[in-house]
Amino acid sequence: MRLFDCLFSRLLIATATCVIALGATVEAAEPGQTFTGRAEILGRQIPLPAGEWTVAGRGTNTLTSGNPGAFGTIENAILARRSEGRIDALVEINVNRLPVGAGWGVAGDCTRTDGLAAVAFYKTPVDGFCMFVVPTAVGDPAAPGPAAWSAVRPLLLQGGAPSPVWLTLGYRVSDRRDVLDVRYHLDPRLLGFRPMPEKEWALEAVLAAPERYSAVNQLTAWGSLAAALVENGFRGELSERATALPNPWEVKPLKEPMSAGAAVDSIVRNSRSQRLAALDELVESGTISPEDHAAYLKAIDEAPPPPNPDDYYRLLGMKVISFNFFRVSVDYILAFVVTVSNLVSSYITASIVAFHSVAQVFNDMWWDNYILAQTKSSSNQTDFVYIGVRAGRVS
Amino acid sequence: MTSVRTIALAAAFAGAVAAGTPALAQTVGSSVSGRIDIAGKQVPLPPGEFRVIAVENLSAQQIRGETTTDRMDLGPIRAVALAQVADGKVTAVVEIATNLLPYYDGWGTAADCNRTDLYAAISRYKSGFDVSCLYLKPVAVGGDVGLPGGSAAQRFATEQKASVGDFWLTAGLRNADRQDILDVRYSFDPAVLGAPARAAAAAAWAPAEIERNAAGLAAVKDLAAWAGRIAEPLDIGLRGRLESTSFPAIAGAASVDAAEVERAARTDALAALRDAGAITAQDYDRQMEALGGAATAAAAAGAAGWTYAQVAGWKAFTYRVIVTTINVGIDYAFVGRPFAAGVLVILQVVVNTTKFFFHEMMWQEVFGVSPLQREAPNVIEFSRRVVTASAG
Numbered sequence: 001m002r003l004f005d006c007l008f009s010r011l012l013i014a015t016a017t018c019v020i021a022l023g024a025t026v027e028a029a030e031p032g033q034t035f036t037g038r039a040e041i042l043g044r045q046i047p048l049p050a051g052e053w054t055v056a057g058r059g060t061n062t063l064t065s066g067n068p069g070a071f072g073t074i075e076n077a078i079l080a081r082r083s084e085g086r087i088d089a090l091v092e093i094n095v096n097r098l099p100v101g102a103g104w105g106v107a108g109d110c111t112r113t114d115g116l117a118a119v120a121f122y123k124t125p126v127d128g129f130c131m132f133v134v135p136t137a138v139g140d141p142a143a144p145g146p147a148a149w150s151a152v153r154p155l156l157l158q159g160g161a162p163s164p165v166w167l168t169l170g171y172r173v174s175d176r177r178d179v180l181d182v183r184y185h186l187d188p189r190l191l192g193f194r195p196m197p198e199k200e201w202a203l204e205a206v207l208a209a210p211e212r213y214s215a216v217n218q219l220t221a222w223g224s225l226a227a228a229l230v231e232n233g234f235r236g237e238l239s240e241r242a243t244a245l246p247n248p249w250e251v252k253p254l255k256e257p258m259s260a261g262a263a264v265d266s267i268v269r270n271s272r273s274q275r276l277a278a279l280d281e282l283v284e285s286g287t288i289s290p291e292d293h294a295a296y297l298k299a300i301d302e303a304p305p306p307p308n309p310d311d312y313y314r315l316l317g318m319k320v321i322s323f324n325f326f327r328v329s330v331d332y333i334l335a336f337v338v339t340v341s342n343l344v345s346s347y348i349t350a351s352i353v354a355f356h357s358v359a360q361v362f363n364d365m366w367w368d369n370y371i372l373a374q375t376k377s378s379s380n381q382t383d384f385v386y387i388g389v390r391a392g393r394v395s
Numbered sequence: 396m397t398s399v400r401t402i403a404l405a406a407a408f409a410g411a412v413a414a415g416t417p418a419l420a421q422t423v424g425s426s427v428s429g430r431i432d433i434a435g436k437q438v439p440l441p442p443g444e445f446r447v448i449a450v451e452n453l454s455a456q457q458i459r460g461e462t463t464t465d466r467m468d469l470g471p472i473r474a475v476a477l478a479q480v481a482d483g484k485v486t487a488v489v490e491i492a493t494n495l496l497p498y499y500d501g502w503g504t505a506a507d508c509n510r511t512d513l514y515a516a517i518s519r520y521k522s523g524f525d526v527s528c529l530y531l532k533p534v535a536v537g538g539d540v541g542l543p544g545g546s547a548a549q550r551f552a553t554e555q556k557a558s559v560g561d562f563w564l565t566a567g568l569r570n571a572d573r574q575d576i577l578d579v580r581y582s583f584d585p586a587v588l589g590a591p592a593r594a595a596a597a598a599a600w601a602p603a604e605i606e607r608n609a610a611g612l613a614a615v616k617d618l619a620a621w622a623g624r625i626a627e628p629l630d631i632g633l634r635g636r637l638e639s640t641s642f643p644a645i646a647g648a649a650s651v652d653a654a655e656v657e658r659a660a661r662t663d664a665l666a667a668l669r670d671a672g673a674i675t676a677q678d679y680d681r682q683m684e685a686l687g688g689a690a691t692a693a694a695a696a697g698a699a700g701w702t703y704a705q706v707a708g709w710k711a712f713t714y715r716v717i718v719t720t721i722n723v724g725i726d727y728a729f730v731g732r733p734f735a736a737g738v739l740v741i742l743q744v745v746v747n748t749t750k751f752f753f754h755e756m757m758w759q760e761v762f763g764v765s766p767l768q769r770e771a772p773n774v775i776e777f778s779r780r781v782v783t784a785s786a787g
Contacts, residue, residue, distance in 0.1 A: 063584060069685045070683070070685045072674065073673045074666050098661070098664060124522060126525060175572060175573075235634065269498040270498060275470065282495060288495075289493070298467075299466075330746055334742045335739065337742070339735070348739075355725065357720050360575055360714060363714045
């Protein structure tokens with residue numbers, strides 16, 4: 001089999017090397033172009049809040065961290081929306097031109113501990129989807145940014161001085177090949193806040209201010225629901241029928257509270273309700289028979305819900321309790337076998353439990369720190385130049 | 396602050412929801428060439444014109460060891476078969492299966508991708524949530540082994556007044572991500588690859604014997620090389636972004652260095668970006684370096700991405716060393732006799748290590764591995780077991 005070994009090792013190299021696949025070659029989002037509902041860049045669709053959005057800046061971007069491989073360029077577009085003569089919102093988009101082979105990693109803003117919110121919808125070494133809310137110094141006259149930002153910054157000054165700090169709701173969605181980083185920058189005046197310095201939007205300040213806390217919560221809730229559309233758009237599957245997103249402040253609370261989970265379930269492409277709706281469409285179109293429909297419906301109904309971190313931690317807690325019960329019993333029995341003394345066996349067991357617990361904590365901490373250092377050194381985080389973000393993330 | 400406030404946004408977002416299933420336009424008898432679109436995904440086809448010979452719905456099954464479990468919760472699977480006739484003979488059959496409903500937790504690999512008794516089974520990448528693999532195998536029709544394309548292929552041959560061989564070479568490719576799956580099996584009569592064969596002489600084509608069959612080996616090599624080059628377009632097609640309709644020919648595929656072709660293509664793309672001023676010369680050099688070290692990059696990612704099992708193994712080892720040292724002190728302090736304390740320490744080491752193992756086994760048996768920890772994909776196959784033979 002030597003010939004075959006040779007052949008397939010060559011084949012393996014060939015398949016491990018990324019083939020050129022420019023994907024969608026549609027060069028959308030040129031400066032001056034306007035969009036409503038959604039924008040598209042290199043095959044990825046970005047849902048837009050209500051209003052007309054103009055491509056105010058377009059260029060390529062650079063990486064500030066990470067080494068995902070040969071990605072060609074990061075295409076960057078900045079869309080602006082005007083209201084009453086001034087820009088009140090920006091959408092900053094970054095996508096890769098060439099696919100890579102081993103994933104992109106998370107955005108630094110998804111792992112910040114001082115951000116206003118961060119939600120990881122899923123995360124593996126090869127794909128991930130997260131959302132975050134952070135304040136960004138968009139209105140700072142010296143705010144840095146990608147190349148396209150130089151064309152947009154003067155526009156911000158039209159109609160008066162902009163708020164120094166804007167609220168940014170961002171998403172990072174990536175798979176093994178491609179990445180989409182989209183950030184919705186909103187002037188806080190839209191949410192009824194006067195321009196405030198950066199420190200007023202720091203986490204501690206927001207936690208101490210009920211109105212700002214509420215605004216951030218509302219923005220996070222809006223973002224959680226828009227997330228499904230962002231992910232669909234990343235996959236190029238945003239429906240032609242998709243209409244513009246409502247603005248975060250335009251939605252009203254329900255009289256009867258509905259869980260965010262239930263709300264998300266109503267719109268995510270692969271959520272239970274959307275899968276059932278798609279199943280209904282299949283039977284209505286005659287693709288599957290009513291009998292098939294009933295059988296699949298029953299199976300989906302009876303399938304366990306998707307796993308979530310709460311289930312995981314609940315199970316982990318039970319496992320710890322179970323193991324400790326097991327451990328104490330075994331240690332006591334072993335000690336009794338040797339000492340034939342209840343008292344000494346109890347002392348030994350109690351000492352073992354106490355010392356081992358401490359040892360376990362330190363052992364875990366050491367390994368967690370070691371793995372964390374490995375992860376950081378291998379740049380499992382990839383970032384680009386963003387509007388208003390200086391090196392080391394100072395918004 | 397990460398908790399999401401309960402707000403009635405669903406209604407407001409309803410209008411923005413992506414809904415609907417992709418058009419399912421394939422009908423039996425239609426002709427296609429280049430590529431075929433099925434349920435929003437695109438599948439590259441070998442050169443020449445193909446006829447759609449079957450469109451039906453299958454259902455998924457999960458295989459774990461010897462156990463096969465119906466997975467109808469994965470929804471209906473669209474299966475389309477195509478065939479090609481040349482010189483009065485059915486020369487190629489393409490069988491495609493893809494999901495009609497997206498799933499939320501990844502699909503899984505094909506059973507053939509895990510086999511070791513084929514010409515080859517190659518994993519391009521594999522995680523708990525995505526997979527890309529390919530395999531090559533001989534198919535000698537008879538007994539439990541059916542004709543590629545099944546009765547539809549036989550019917551098509553009769554309609555076309557074409558003969559159909561009883562020995563085939565199949566290149567299977569399975570690509571799946573978190574939501575979607577594409578399973579494609581390209582089967583060819585070896586005669587079109589320059590090595591006619593019949594099932595009666597299948598022994599000469601067995602994977603263990605193929606190197607002694609020069610013509611057969613050349614045919615298998617060509618098919619292997621072609622499948623390797625078609626895997627990437629299929630990966631793009633899974634994501635619905637395949638634009639090309641022209642793919643490499645099978646004949647002579649093995650004489651082309653696929654790695655070099657692909658490297659050249661990417662080099663051209665990077666050079667074009669550099670010449671257009673989209674990337675600097677330094678960026679170009681850096682990315683060319685990364686291109687040369689694609690395997691290295693993957694290896695680096697793997698080194699950084701410790702598996703759960705590796706971490707658990709090292710943690711358990713260091714923990715055992717630490718607690719054994721502690722036990723020596725505790726046991727001697729309370730027992731006071733070196734020999735008895737030593738016996739107790741040895742008992743603790745042996746029993747506690749075994750205890751951990753059995754406790755883990757018990758949890759695995761009762762609760763299984765949490766899907767959040769899953770590292771290897773499921774094994775998913777498709778069958779006609781369900782329900783009625785509905786076809787669109």
